[in-house]
Amino acid sequence: MSLAPILNAPAVVQMHLAGALLALLIGVSVMLMKKGTTAHVLMGRVWAGLMIFVALSSFWIINPARGHFSPIHLLSVATLISVPRAIIAKRQGKIKLHATVMISVFAGLVIAGAFTLLPARILGKAVFGG
Secondary structure (H helix, E strand, C coil): CCHHHHHHHCHHHHHHHHHHHHHHHHHHHHHHHCCCCCCHHHHHHHHHHHHHHHHHHHHHCEEECCCCCCCHHHHHHHHHHHHHHHHHHHHHHCCHHHHHHHHHHHHHHHHHHHHHHCCCCHHHHHHHHC
């Protein structure tokens, strides 16, 4: 493993990656926590904020070979719609919908993360070399 591809990446890529990794860790912890507790609510808010940051920051990442946007940006759009929807559901007392949407957003994070491990991508190069 070499951190050179990450350290040589543009700052927006580094911030996006840091936010995504932190969101992954916090997301796992939120899902494992007892639901409805103060800790769950506070950590859930941090996670939701990170997910919004990660989704927004993705729009400033440009792939020189493919241009500005790629199909993965659809997950960013879905995140920007889904996180507020989940918050609204929670406020309306629709806890099952809240949980379903938040789990779906987390799944999107994991799916997007899996794509970043492809050999031609920055994280793929860092993890697998190349």
